[in-house]
Amino acid sequence: MNFNKKSPWILHYDGSSCNGCDIGVLACLTPLYDVERFGVINTGNPRHADILLLTGSLNAQNIPVVQQIYDQMPEPKVVAAIGICATSGGIFAECYNVVGGVDKVLPVDVYVPGCAARPQAIIDGVVKALSILDEKQNALKGR
Amino acid sequence: MLLAIKVILIIILTPLAGGLLAGFDRIISARLQGRKGPPLLQPFYDVLKLLQKETIEVNASHRFYVYVSLLFIVFTAIVMLLGGDILLTIFVLTLGSIFFVFGGYASQSPYSVIGAERELLQMMAYEPMVFMTAAGLYYVTNTFFIKDIISRDIPAIVYLPAIFLGFVYILTFKLRKSPFDLSVGHHAHQELVQGISTEYSGRALAAIEVTHWYESIIAMAFVYIFFAANSVISHVVALIVCLVVYLFEIIVDNSTVRVKWQMALTSAWVVSGVLGILNLAVLFFFEF
Ligand code: SF4
Numbered sequence: 001m002n003f004n005k006k007s008p009w010i011l012h013y014d015g016s017s018c019n020g021c022d023i024g025v026l027a028c029l030t031p032l033y034d035v036e037r038f039g040v041i042n043t044g045n046p047r048h049a050d051i052l053l054l055t056g057s058l059n060a061q062n063i064p065v066v067q068q069i070y071d072q073m074p075e076p077k078v079v080a081a082i083g084i085c086a087t088s089g090g091i092f093a094e095c096y097n098v099v100g101g102v103d104k105v106l107p108v109d110v111y112v113p114g115c116a117a118r119p120q121a122i123i124d125g126v127v128k129a130l131s132i133l134d135e136k137q138n139a140l141k142g143r
Numbered sequence: 144m145l146l147a148i149k150v151i152l153i154i155i156l157t158p159l160a161g162g163l164l165a166g167f168d169r170i171i172s173a174r175l176q177g178r179k180g181p182p183l184l185q186p187f188y189d190v191l192k193l194l195q196k197e198t199i200e201v202n203a204s205h206r207f208y209v210y211v212s213l214l215f216i217v218f219t220a221i222v223m224l225l226g227g228d229i230l231l232t233i234f235v236l237t238l239g240s241i242f243f244v245f246g247g248y249a250s251q252s253p254y255s256v257i258g259a260e261r262e263l264l265q266m267m268a269y270e271p272m273v274f275m276t277a278a279g280l281y282y283v284t285n286t287f288f289i290k291d292i293i294s295r296d297i298p299a300i301v302y303l304p305a306i307f308l309g310f311v312y313i314l315t316f317k318l319r320k321s322p323f324d325l326s327v328g329h330h331a332h333q334e335l336v337q338g339i340s341t342e343y344s345g346r347a348l349a350a351i352e353v354t355h356w357y358e359s360i361i362a363m364a365f366v367y368i369f370f371a372a373n374s375v376i377s378h379v380v381a382l383i384v385c386l387v388v389y390l391f392e393i394i395v396d397n398s399t400v401r402v403k404w405q406m407a408l409t410s411a412w413v414v415s416g417v418l419g420i421l422n423l424a425v426l427f428f429f430e431f
Contacts (some may be wrong), residue, residue, distance in 0.1 A: 048344060
């Protein structure tokens with residue numbers, strides 16, 4: 001039996017977001033949505049995290065940072081792109097410094113659209129991410 | 144044979160109790176913050192998940208220290224719950240903490256090194272009171288053996304109320320609760336990330352969690368010793384007091400902010416010095 005569904009620990013990284021999606025992510029932890037009901041913890045530490053939530057688009061400055069955070073996470077891990085910026089660059093796509101969505105650098109497993117992504121949608125995305133995490137766990141076992 | 148069974152039971156049941164206590168802690172904390180909180184068994188889910196995850200090796204030795212630390216803490220729990228020598232308990236407990244600090248230094252991350260340094264300062268802060276507790280218990284009972292201390296007619300708390308208060312003060316360090324959660328944090332800490340446990344993942348992190356469960360029970364056992372005597376009712380009272388003290392610690396945890404290490408160190412020493420020495424002096428002058 002896999003337990004990652006019961007205890008998903010999250011790492012949240014803000015790329016070049018306008019802060020709207022970040023507020024959405026943090027709203028999930030407030031008493032109204034209280035995702036700790038499902039065992040979700042915002043760890044702030046890649047070594048402890050299972051799910052990487054990325055908000056905002058990638059730019060030349062933060063690509064190595066995102067890459068390093070991802071590499072520091074232990075397997076199995078999933079990446080969720082939160083908001084339309086993280087999905088495709090969104091409203092900032094045309095900016096001179098913006099490279100595009102997160103999938104330019106990392107293998108994104110879940111895309112959560114919206115500008116800003118609503119807390120409900122983020123929770124839904126995390127739940128989707130969990131089933132992918134489960135599959136990855138099983139694949140690891142099979143190895 | 145009987146001893147072996149007892150030892151095995153202690154090794155299994157202590158972390159179960161500690162994990163339940165941690166789950167209870169998280170629910171109460173969530174309620175204090177107006178949230179529903181995770182299920183009671185959440186700490187067990189967390190550890191079971193960590194056991195299944197990849198354990199990243201930062202260097203060859205850093206995981207070794209946390210396992211050794213766990214070993215010493217388990218040994219402490221065994222000695223303590225079998226009613227052994229309280230001095231031995233304290234020394235082995237300290238040894239376990241020291242290895243945990245080594246674990247912090249070993250991984251070279253600035254966060255865990257800061258955590259390790261703060262953990263050393265915390266140990267400096269709380270150790271005097273722990274020794275004073277042992278000294279006080281010896282002074283009133285003339286024995287260092289826990290099973291003799293808790294089988295007297297009058298519980299130790301009657302003679303040592305001030306030492307007990309001082310002990311509750313430093314319990315906050317041992318349980319890693321705010322305002323004295325300087326070195327490792329369950330809650331997000333900005334400047335420290337997760338302190339000593341920053342670089343640990345997978346099974347090593349699970350070992351750290353389980354160590355903490357043992358430590359909570361050991362800390363509660365110290366509280367128990369103060370209240371237990373040779374009547375059944377006193378043991379019930381002791382259990383209730385343990386729960387009340389833990390509840391108090393949760394409330395303190397949720398209503399205070401972390402202090403600087405200077406404050407932690409001086410306040411712990413002032414409290415230990417005043418309460419501990421006062422109590423011992425009163426006992427000495429009135430020759431109880
Ligand atoms: S998707 Fe919208 S709200 Fe979210 S970071 Fe981009 S611009 Fe801001």
